[in-house]
Amino acid sequence: MTGGPAPEIPALATSRLSTLGVLARLLRDPLSALPPEVHTAPVVEARFAGGQRLYLLDPALIQDALVRHADDLTKTSDIRRVLGPALGDGLLTAEGAHWRWQRRGAAPAFAPGRLAGFLPAMIAAADATARRWAALGEGAVVDIGHETTVTTFDIIVSTMLSGGAGLDVARVERSVSDYLAPAGWMFAIGVLGLPAWTPHPGRRRALAAARWFRGAIRDAVARRRAEPGGGGDLVTMLLGGADPETGRAMTDGELADNIATFIAAGHETTANGLAWAFHLLSRHPDQEERLVAEVQRVTGGGPVRPEHVEGLVLTRATFEEAMRLYPPAPLIARRARRGFPLGPARVEEGGVLVVPIHALHRHRLLWDEPERFDPDRFLPDRARARHRYSFMPFGAGPRVCIGAGFATLEAVAILAVLLRAFRVEGTTAAEPRPSMRVTLRPAAPIRMRLRARDPGNRASPT
DSSP states (O other): OSOOOOOOOOSEEEEEOOOOHHHHHHHHHHGGGGGGGGOSSEEEEEEETTTEEEEEEHHHHHHHIIIIIIIGGEEEEEEEHHHHHHHTTTTTTHHHHHHHHHHHHGGGGHHHHHHHHHHHHHHHHHHHHHHHHHHOOTTOEEEEEHHHHHHHHHHHHHSSGGGGOOOOOHHHHHHHHHHHHTTHHHHHHHHTTTTTTOOOHHHHHHHHHHHHHHHHHHHHHHHHHHSSSOOOOOHHHHHHHHOOOTTOOOOOHHHHHHHHIIIIIIIHHEEEEHHHHHHHHHHHHHHHHHHHHHHHHHHHTOOOOGGGGOOOOHHOOOOOHHHHSSOSSSEEEEEESSSSEEEEEEEEOOEEEOOOHHHHEEEEEEESSTSSSGGGSSSSHHHHHSOOOOOOOOBBBGOOOHHHHHHHHHHHHOOOOOOHEEEESOOOOOOOOHHHHHEEESSSSOOOEEEOOOOOGOOOOO
């Protein structure tokens, strides 16, 4: 290193973005369209396609914008354009009063006191995956993203839609992938202000996938409406619930929109986070062994049970560190209904605020050695010392993901069960490239080799 003072970093950096250049990068990967200054400056202002874009990397300003100015902001049309055809007008895409009453209706299902009741189903799904892995034989190679998707799908349908109501997991996985594949084109068309029906590569397959997915969810809801049951799953709660302020109940269409959202968004984001966690642990076997030692200590060497999960502090920290490096939702954007001052900048009416979460989580002003995998960052004492808005894998503010606690709990349970039974090894020295297709996925499947640990520890009895 050279001596002398570090270069001064401006409070507000400006970036010159070529509209054509941004469009080209959007088609390749929306993350590559971010201005380079987001990795070094706390606030970056840019203009393209005739409007203001303000990129926020300062946690205090992010909190100010998303909390104090929440009523001054709305979701950008990009989300509705990209996700609306598949998810309808549920919690992820709705706005205003329609969003608020749906949030109130769904909130009881995700209350902290209720989440522990989902743990038996989470552990059972992880056990089923462990048995499936054992049946593949020693040294089997798997696509870890597919494996985590199957596991989280099993969990989401057993807790949200008991029994799955006839949903085909393989078809759901394929339809979600087909729908998200041309997301870069959808974002680019939105930037240009072109109509949603504008032809683009992959559009026909994406729309066919959305039609099948929405039809399958509507059929599942209709079956549950006709044959009540399911104990305390989400559908049961929503079927019997009503807005406490207005008494309004969800229609079948609104119910289908929200079940589609929970199934598609819920299992997709957690599955991706887990895939990256397994990859990182395969690259850091010392951290993997620390995690396994914790599981053995907390469980006393026995099967993972619901009462153990709360004590798996390092396992949770490992998943959170994986989400820091590879946040499932790598950016959020809001459009300003009206202008307001924000730190060193002024947000213009109609301007777009962007929180590039992937860059925030690796920002060198906020993190020591930000590229290093270090689960200890998220042990309680260190985590408490950090600004809440420097780590936001589930978003933040009033629209923070309603399922954040659920997703973290299931991830901890899955990691504990599977790593207790198997060691994971990478099959290539090349680092997988992350690619944003709404969520942050590996650009190519991450293939991993499975090595059984003590044969007696392969799966917990259910």
